[in-house]
Amino acid sequence: MPKEARPGTGEQAKQHALAQLRQAILHGEMAPAQRLVENELAExxxxxxxxxxxxxxxxxxxxxxxxIRNRGSRVRVVSVEEAVAITECRMVLEGLCAAKAAVVASDEQLAELTDLGTAMQKAVSGGEPVTYSELNHELHARIREFSGQLTAVExxxxxxxxxxxxxxxxxxxxxxxQQSLNEHLAMIEAIRARDPQAAESAVRAHLTSVIDALRD
Amino acid sequence: MPKEARPGTGEQAKQHALAQLRQAILHGEMAPAQRLVENELAExxxxxxxxxxxxxxxxxxxxxxxxIRNRGSRVRVVSVEEAVAITECRMVLEGLCAAKAAVVASDEQLAELTDLGTAMQKAVSGGEPVTYSELNHELHARIREFSGQLTAVExxxxxxxxxxxxxxxxxxxxxxxQQSLNEHLAMIEAIRARDPQAAESAVRAHLTSVIDALRD
DNA sequence: GCGAACAAAATTGTTGACAATGTTGTGGGC
DNA sequence: GCCCACAACATTGTCAACAATTTTGTTCGC
Structure with missing residues (x-):
């Protein structure tokens, strides 16, 4: 976590507060549905x-x-239902990105994906779920990045x-x-083969499986 | 254009300003790239x-x-390139909505789509492009609505x-x-047949054609 | 004991003034 | 004549005080 607030350094206060608060929520330091009182946060x-x-x-x-009007702010809680709906949107949008990435990615970028794949394989066989989760996140981020589809990325x-x-x-x-690893490897393979349709299908298959898992 | 601002009615000022400004931009009353000075807008x-x-x-x-920090606001201009990227995202998201709508829509809702289709047909043969454009917009909105996919709709x-x-x-x-009419009718037909895959394909075909048209 | 009107506290919404920043026009030095 | 420093201006960013609203706790009547 960064230092403390710096009221006088010229760093834009709103930007600072925004970044801090965002990180706090994302890192789970604010309990779900916790009330966010403006005065407390300001101090x-x-x-x-x-x-x-x-x-x-x-x-x-x-x-x-x-x-809510005159009632304050709370950190939003995402129900499982909503999480599924969100993941469905991710599914089609990441499918789009993967298809584009398969066409426009450079050879160096494809190599990077391959490396990520082997790293993930290693993380799974080594039994390191946290590392795997991070690599997972990075793989998706890279595919988005390589697609060049700024709107979809946003x-x-x-x-x-x-x-x-x-x-x-x-x-x-x-x-x-173990299950998701195979799906990820299929995604990488399809992009490396520069086959947009296969890439999209692989991504959608993967996220369909994520949705099933979300539903318990 | 609605009346004038109502400073004292208890209607939340920010909400009012937001709605007004949004409408003004959407209705094209603010020139593209026009500077938006906070003081002027406030007055x-x-x-x-x-x-x-x-x-x-x-x-x-x-x-x-x-x-831009310390430099003010302007209405954003969307380049053709961006419009294409945005429409690509629309393509996959509306595809998702259409697929879901094909499954979950009620029979009454399907009938409504059919009515919209005949109205569009009439508007085209009658040579009324403005009416057609409005119906077009409404058709897409209804399909989104019927899908029940709140995240995608947003x-x-x-x-x-x-x-x-x-x-x-x-x-x-x-x-x-004329061209887009056929694509729209195909969308309606696929949803009526309760065939999610066909519905998604039809929507994507339609928006692919829109993208081609955007590119001139 | 229970419900409704009422008062008090907590919190957000709004306002006007002040500070910081970026932009533009002007004059001196070369 | 051209370039750079500098000052005047315009605009956004920040602040502290005030008003409006909602919630909570209390008292009165039944």
């Missing part, structure tokens, strides 16, 4: 209420907090931010890494 | 700068305006708001309604 981060307000409006637009990052809590829960489930 | 809408600021932050998150409305300018341009192109 906690060493900025004024106006900056906190601006940050909260921003976070509301990102779907991370809920704000939407996906918004959606992913809302799923942090559910992601953790999923990664630690026994047996889950 | 124009009869609210204070703080409310305008909040509205601008909101609109930035919706992709309708651009804000994303799509955001994306569509960014395309107003391009949509107008497209609707008035000669010959375009």
């Amino acid at each position: 906690q981060f060493g900025v004024t209420r106006a900056s906190i307000r601006a940050a909260l409006i921003d976070l509301e637009a990102q779907g991370l907090v809920e704000r 939407l996906l990052e918004r959606l992913n931010a809302q799923l942090v809590r559910h992601r953790f829960q999923l990664a630690l489930r026994p047996g889950r890494p | 124009q809408f009869g609210v204070t700068r703080a409310s305008i600021r909040a509205a601008l932050i909101d609109l930035e998150a919706q992709g309708l305006v651009e804000r 994303l799509l409305e955001r994306l569509n708001a960014q395309l107003v300018r391009h949509r107008f341009q497209l609707a008035l192109r000669p010959g375009r309604p």
Whole structure:
């Protein structure tokens, strides 16, 4: 975690508060459905209420907090149902990105994906679910990045931010890494083969399986 | 255009300013890339700068305006390239909605789609491109609505708001309604047949054709 | 003991003023 | 004549105080 708030350094206060608060929510330091009182946050981060307000409006637009007129803000809780709906959107959008990546990625980028694949394989056989989860996240991020589809990337990052809590829960489930590993390898293989349709199918198959897992 | 600002009615000022400003941008009353000075807007809408600021932050998150630190806000201009990227995202998301709608829509809702289809047919043969464009918009909206996929609907409305300018341009192109009509009818038919895969394919075919048209 | 009107506290919404930052126009030095 | 420093201006960012709203606790009547 970064230092403390720096009220006088010229660093834009709202930006600072926004980043801090966002990280706090994403790292789970704020309990789900916890009330976010503007005064408390302002004192906690060493900025004024106006900056906190601006940050909260921003976070509301990102779907991370809920704000009700004259009633305050709370960190938004994502039900399993919503998580499924969000993952369905991820499914089609990441499918689009994978298809584009299969066409436009450079050879160096494909090599990077291959390396990620072997690293993931190693993490699974070594029994390191946390490392695997991080690599998993990075693989998806790279595919998005390589697609060059800025609009889709933006939407996906918004959606992913809302799923942090559910992601953790999923990664630690026994047996889950083994299944998802194969799906990930299939995705990589399809992109390496520069086959957009296969890439899209592989991504969708993977996220369909994630949805099934989400539903318990 | 609605009446004038109502500073004292108890209607939340920020909400009012937000709605007004949003409509103004969407209706093209603000020239593309026009500078949006907080003071001017505040006076124009009869609210204070703080409310305008909040509205601008909101609109930035919706992709309708651009804000640069200490430099002000402008209405965002969407290049053709961006419009294509946005429409690609629409393509997959509306595909998802159509597939879900084909499964979960009620018989009454299917009948409504059928009615919309015949109305569109009539508008085209009658040579009324504006009516057709409105029906077009409504058809897409209804399919989204019937899908029950709230997350996707939210994303799509955001994306569509960014395309107003391009949509107008497209609707008035000669010959375009005739082509798009057939695609729309195919979409309706596939949903009526309760065939999710066919519905998704039809939607994607339609929006692929829209993308081609966008590219001139 | 229970419910409704009422008062008090907590919290958000709004306002106007002030500070910080970026932009533009102007004059001196070369 | 051209370039750079500098000052005046415009605009956004921040702040503290005030108003409006909702929630909570209390008292009165039944």
